[in-house]
Amino acid sequence: MTKSKVTSAKAASSASKTLTSSSTAPKSKSAAGSALAQAKAPAKVTSPMAATAASKVLSDGRTGKDSKSAAGSALAQRPPKGKK
Secondary structure, eight states, X not given: OOOOOOOOHHHHXXXXXXXXXXXXXXXXXHHHHHHHXXXXXXXXXXXXXXXXXXXXXXXXXXXXXXXXXXXXXXXXXXXXXXXX
């Protein structure tokens, strides 16, 4: 099953800035890497580990705008949860 969401150019730019920053936390870089990997790859989805990191990035008040943008993009592209 192919998903239809991909990382936008704006979110990809934010992810790139996050990855190249020396002061960015590892969780932010994990989420940004996931978002950037999905920039032109609709078949890729966010891993559970990257989704957890992205969630923590979004809830951390110290996180910058670029990191939150990348984390939001990564979360939007996680696979749907299956029915139990």
